[in-house]
Amino acid sequence: MNAFVNPVDQRPLRVGVAGAGAIGCTLAALLARAGAAVHVLARGASLTSLRRDGVRLRRQGQCLQAAVVASDDAHALGPQDVLFLCAKAQDVARLLQAALPMVGPQTCVVPLVNGVPWWYFQALPGPWQGRAVRAVDADGALLALLPVAQIAGAVVFITAERLGPGEVLSDNPLLLVLGELDHSLQSDRLQRIAVWLERAGIEARIAPQIRDTLWTKVLANLTSNPLSVIAGATLQNIYGDARLQPIVRQMLQEGLALAAACGARIAFAPASFMAEGAAMGEVRTSMLQDFEAGRSLELAAIGDAVLELARLQGMAMPVTERVIALAHFRDEARSAHADAAAREPATSMTTTMTITDRIQEVSP
Numbered sequence: 001m002n003a004f005v006n007p008v009d010q011r012p013l014r015v016g017v018a019g020a021g022a023i024g025c026t027l028a029a030l031l032a033r034a035g036a037a038v039h040v041l042a043r044g045a046s047l048t049s050l051r052r053d054g055v056r057l058r059r060q061g062q063c064l065q066a067a068v069v070a071s072d073d074a075h076a077l078g079p080q081d082v083l084f085l086c087a088k089a090q091d092v093a094r095l096l097q098a099a100l101p102m103v104g105p106q107t108c109v110v111p112l113v114n115g116v117p118w119w120y121f122q123a124l125p126g127p128w129q130g131r132a133v134r135a136v137d138a139d140g141a142l143l144a145l146l147p148v149a150q151i152a153g154a155v156v157f158i159t160a161e162r163l164g165p166g167e168v169l170s171d172n173p174l175l176l177v178l179g180e181l182d183h184s185l186q187s188d189r190l191q192r193i194a195v196w197l198e199r200a201g202i203e204a205r206i207a208p209q210i211r212d213t214l215w216t217k218v219l220a221n222l223t224s225n226p227l228s229v230i231a232g233a234t235l236q237n238i239y240g241d242a243r244l245q246p247i248v249r250q251m252l253q254e255g256l257a258l259a260a261a262c263g264a265r266i267a268f269a270p271a272s273f274m275a276e277g278a279a280m281g282e283v284r285t286s287m288l289q290d291f292e293a294g295r296s297l298e299l300a301a302i303g304d305a306v307l308e309l310a311r312l313q314g315m316a317m318p319v320t321e322r323v324i325a326l327a328h329f330r331d332e333a334r335s336a337h338a339d340a341a342a343r344e345p346a347t348s349m350t351t352t353m354t355i356t357d358r359i360q361e362v363s364p
């Protein structure tokens with residue numbers, strides 16, 4: 001978008017970033033360097049590192065460093081103009097709860113989170129208006145935390161990875177698509193945020209129907225992330241390997257039918273989508289990276305929530321359902337294996353001691 005500058009509000013934007021991971025640090029670094037007043041809610045090693053060295057973004061051969069205000073106490077950071085929630089979907093409820101003191105009556109809260117969001121059924125008329133998406137917000141607790149009017153939708157087209165606490169790498173083009181939940185086009189708050197994102201070097205588009213953009217990203221994540229975990233596959237494998245392609249094609253067909261039933265109008269050509277995906281090469285999805293690092297997976301938001309929407313629509317997604325089930329199976333098997341491995345040293349120690357004791361018993 002062109003650099004539209006709202007004449008009524010030229011103050012530096014107070015930006016809250018909750019979650020100092022790959023996306024949070026990328027945004028914090030770029031916005032702080034553009035002159036925004038950036039306040040990061042962080043914890044543990046990330047907090048120590050941000051306080052000591054600022055946030056560091058490695059980008060296209062440069063190290064971009066910036067000082068930010070960081071705390072693990074949201075009260076100390078105070079209300080912001082915009083609060084970006086930057087965490088895995090399963091951590092968002094706890095993160096938002098912790099970040100609430102950064103939300104004043106005028107704060108716009110923008111979740112930068114993959115998958116079907118908890119706000120999906122809010123602010124638009126429809127048969128399930130007001131309903132929580134149970135896969136990501138089982139008891140509606142997330143919905144209850146904030147007035148819907150304070151939330152804006154967003155879809156993240158950024159790739160970033162953590163190099164260490166407070167330090168991230170992001171080399172590809174940066175794009176955020178923003179949109180009001182009620183699909184209204186006139187939004188001073190989003191325009192102001194978009195101006196600052198553009199100043200920071202992040203392309204910002206305001207979508208007339210944010211749910212349409214959301215579906216394109218959901219379909220990308222749905223077809224690649226769970227399969228990457230099941231098969232240990234890269235994007236090139238998933239979209240290019242003759243043994244995986246038929247599964248992806250079927251999932252795309254099921255997903256596109258569901259998106260259309262949910263009212264999304266998206267221009268989506270499966271063949272070129274798959275060719276572009278394969279051309280991305282040896283990319284390991286974020287879910288595969290989480291799996292390999294022993295972290296929890298975003299299967300609820302990327303998989304279960306889609307199946308929940310399908311059930312509401314009375315639609316079957318047989319292949320998708322099996323793929324998601326397999327990914328859960330691998331996740332649970334990995335966790336069980338990790339638990340057993342954690343117990344093992346104690347067992348061998350006991351065994352060793354028992355044998356040693358016996359040897360001593362029979363020794364003169």
Ligand SMILES: NC(=O)C1=CN([C@@H]2O[C@H](COP(=O)(O)OP(=O)(O)OC[C@H]3O[C@@H](n4cnc5c(N)ncnc54)[C@H](OP(=O)(O)O)[C@@H]3O)[C@@H](O)[C@H]2O)C=CC1
Pocket residue numbers: 018019020021022023024041042043044046086087088089091094095098112113114156157158159160161162286298
């Ligand atoms: N990285 C990428 O390239 C892309 C990511 N996305 C999506 O963006 C979202 C964010 O991803 P990403 O930045 O990669 O995730 P990361 O795992 O890198 O970062 C999440 C951060 O949130 C912090 N956090 C979680 N819970 C809390 C809490 N209660 N209090 C304080 N901090 C907390 C974590 O802290 P700690 O380290 O202490 O656990 C971590 O620093 C996800 O939905 C992801 O799928 C979308 C497109 C691309």
Ligand SMILES: CC(C)(CO)C(=O)C(=O)O
Pocket residue numbers: 114220221222224225283284285286287
């Ligand atoms: C690479 C991509 C686009 C795959 O869906 C992604 O978003 C992820 O890794 O989570």
